[in-house]
Amino acid sequence: MLDPRANPHFRGHESAVAALHHAAMSGRLHHGWLISGQPGIGKATLAFRFARWLLAGESSADLSVPETAPVFRRVAAGTHPDLFTVERRVNVKTERLQSEIVIATVQEASAFMRLTPAEGGWRVVVIDGAEDMNPNAANALLKVLEEPPARAILLLVSSAPGRLLPTIRSRCRALPLAPLPETDMAALLAAYAPDLGGEEHARLVRLAEGSIGTALSLAEDGIAVAGLVDEVLAAPVSPARAQAIADNVARAVEGVDKFDTFMTLLRAGLAAHTRAAARAGQPAAQLAGRVALWQEFAKLEHEVLGLNLDKRAAVIVALSQLHRT
Structure with a gap:
């Protein structure tokens, strides 16, 4: 399965896509969004899709940006100057993945958001796995949500929004994603794993319960x-x-x-x-x-x-x- 930053495939979640598109086109885009739902249903893919769309200045209703576009390639490579990703990082001393998102990472994001957009549009921060923030990191994020910088937007991605501070949830616009219907699951599996046999394909759709990530993990493991x-x-x-x-x-x-x-x-x-x-x-x-x-x-x-x-x-x-x- 492609990294969400570089994934052009997206199906389902039409109401969430419409909500993001309408908010942006109306000029009343909320500064914080909480994209939630079970693991593997496309939350991070949607967050980076919307980030690309904002940074490209597009108007397409499905939030798509052509794969050939420079913005698409830079977001995929992690080199766009107006996009910052917050997630658990590798500890440089232990060379192991941190078990939580630490305050230093959130402070970097806060400083990034207060800069003038390098390309004159938006500054976008995607927090992937927002429930992994430790208490200090969560409180640092809350300060940003209380005093959001202009032309900056936070996209929180969470599989367990109940673990977030209530004050963080209350300052974000909720965007819950439902499990994908079987038709969308089947189409995505055909795109990601075209060599699957028909019987295995059908069984994966049933087992995954609307999570394309789970289906692909099962296909691999x-x-x-x-x-x-x-x-x-x-x-x-x-x-x-x-x-x-x-x-x-x-x-x-x-x-x-x-x-x-x-x-x-x-x-x-x-x-x-x-x-x-x-x-x-x-x-x-x-x-x-x-x-x-x-x-x-x-x-x-x-x-x-x-x-x-x-x-x-x-x-x-x-x-x-x-x-x-």
Whole structure:
């Protein structure tokens, strides 16, 4: 799957696209937008698509910019002078990915926003994974939202907006994205993975539940991981079986690491179960426990990948938490 900065493919989310287009064309573009939704449905792709469109001074209703345009190429390469991306970075001392977005990164973005646009248009900051900000970084961002510079816009991308400060959410215009319908999923899979067989293609569409990112991860890492997730969500597993699953997930085969796929599918499955429980009238306290567990799984995955921790131990911890819930 292409990096969101360089991805020309975008389908669905018509109401979100229309809201961004209308706000920009009306001259009343809000200074902060919170683009939220489940992982892998195109949130970051939409953010960079809108950033390119703003920086190019386009007017197309679908926010498209030709791939041949200089703006498209510079955004893809990360060299446009009026675009700044905030995300977890590699620690120069440890050479490992940070487990959170730190205040220094947000302060860089704040200083960037207060500069005069180099090309006379907008200054755009995309915060990818906004829920990863630590408290100091979040408070630094809040100051920018309270006193936004002219001709500058913040695009926050988040899979867990509930982890953001309420004051940050209240100062942004909410733009929630729904899971992609099967027709859009099928079209995107055909574009990204044209060599998939028809049966595998259809199964991926069903398993991914509206997340093209999840579908492509499954195509790369093997559908068998989905079977393990189905197993642990269906009923508690024994300690011995939990250890066997952890061994399977943590073992890299031919350079493929299944841990990220397993955790992504585990969160997606837990979210689906929670929605079903809510529709069935389960008590709010039990639903809150499921939501908290979803957030814990996201935090656990970030810490493991960011700090290079033991993936096998992390899977066992996750299965133990799932069993207790």
